Amino acid sequence: xxxxxGSLAIALALAGCAKDPSEDALLAAIDRLESxxxxxDVGAFxxxxxxxxxxxxxxxxxxxxERYLRLLALRHQTxxxxxxxxxxxxxxxxxxxxxxxxxxxGAGGLLPESGQLxxxxxxxxxxxxxxxxxxxRWKPAGG
Numbered sequence: 465x466x467x468x469x470g471s472l473a474i475a476l477a478l479a480g481c482a483k484d485p486s487e488d489a490l491l492a493a494i495d496r497l498e499s500x501x502x503x504x505d506v507g508a509f510x511x512x513x514x515x516x517x518x519x520x521x522x523x524x525x526x527x528x529x530e531r532y533l534r535l536l537a538l539r540h541q542t543x544x545x546x547x548x549x550x551x552x553x554x555x556x557x558x559x560x561x562x563x564x565x566x567x568x569x570g571a572g573g574l575l576p577e578s579g580q581l582x583x584x585x586x587x588x589x590x591x592x593x594x595x596x597x598x599x600x601r602w603k604p605a606g607g
Contacts, residue, residue: 540569557590
């Protein structure tokens with residue numbers, strides 16, 4: 465259960481298309497991705513992942529992330545994402561984003577059946593007009 469939240473955290477760090485390498489463009493892309501996560505749209509998540517993506521060191525590559533997210537989308541009828549304490553540091557065409565994510569999942573009832581608060585840090589590259597997630601690390605908040 466814990467691993468799926470980490471995988472979703474990585475996915476939420478993904479950005480879709482942006483037209484400039486600014487902080488605002490990156491935050492807007494993260495907003496779109498947050499919406500895609502809650503809609504369980506794995507394809508939208510994966511558009512912003514670099515081919516050489518590495519999650520938590522070598523725990524997940526791009527293909528592994530996509531497979532895992534598809535499993536999560538099938539397992540959870542509803543997915544909730546709440547982003548907190550977001551900090552963005554853009555340097556040219558590279559960026560580092562740190563944030564806390566509260567991720568919840570369930571069968572569609574009023575209350576989620578599971579949830580976890582995570583501390584995340586992701587690295588980004590701006591290539592050909594798009595932000596691409598190059599790497600991400602996550603751990604339970606406070607851990």
